Amino acid sequence: MRQDRSYKRFITLGKNLKPSKKIITLIIVISAVAVILILKCSLFSKSNSAAIEDFRTKGNPDAPIKIIEYLDFQCPSCAYASKVIKEQMSSHPDLIHVTLRHFPLSMHRHGVLASTYVECAARQNKFWEFHDKTFENQDAWKKLSDARPAFELIALDLQLNIKKLNSCLRDVSISEIIESHKQEGKAKGVRSTPSLFINGELLVGVNTLPQKLNQLVSQFQSNVEQ
């Protein structure tokens, strides 16, 4: 009898010690949010809108609209983004500054090759020319099983020194540069292309790029007029 009472008291005590369901739910929700936020902060670095000025940059370094674009030369949306940005820059040259970073996607078989050719063209001071021609001819070369002849034609068109170009294509440091850009992008949370950091704010894809740029241009144009 005494044992039964003790046992019953033990069970009642156990039940009374159980926290309520709502408290447990609250603890779980708060913990989950905290874990996610900690992981977010530790895994991804904030984008710095101040880009390093090098041959992959274009426009007024003091421009109010700073774009850092992670791109893949075989990506059709990147070709469109390039066209949109180019149009805005030609209309408002003082307002936009662009920095390009390579982010070739594994699903695009010629992505790395295209980036390599563009980087090597940069060594002969033809980065932006090769960049433009690569996008202009994208529909043609992306269907080829071997895109090298297409890029060589672009090189000839731009009067690049082919011997220097071929030497550069064998240079390991070029692939290291491309890979470092990709790792840099991944550290900022870039997963697809084009991913554009416009004044530090990430925009993925091109659906709203024209409107976003128009909005910013209008905003900064009216600031300049004032």
Next chain:
Amino acid sequence: MRLLIGILFIYSGATKTIEPYQNFQYIVEHYQLFDFVSAYSYELDTLVARVIPWLELFLGIFILLGLWLENALKTLGGLVVGFIIVISQALIRGLPIDDCGCFGESFSMPPQGMLIFDCCLLGLVILLLWKKEKTIVFSLDRWMG
């Protein structure tokens, strides 16, 4: 089975919440869900991209731990039905979607495959709701009475 579904949705939700929400928004935009309200489609896509990953994460946690289990399973069932509708409308309209975007970059599945997967998932959720006595084993709901 309940534990596997919980882990699956925790993984799906966590990968999307940890990364910038813009990555998932890019996927959502491809489904063109809010074309009929074009003035607000961007804001609605943003809302979906911000909310759905957290919903997946919490539903996954509650199902794994077996907390508010019946409500969590019903909500998950509703969510999966939503996914089925979204993917079906994309396929019917012939929208150019190569990857469903469901599990971030880690796992790629075309929409057709995802539709089949979601239908099987819905079947499993219904089974778990039907076989409550077995579902509730090793759950916080049971421990708390």
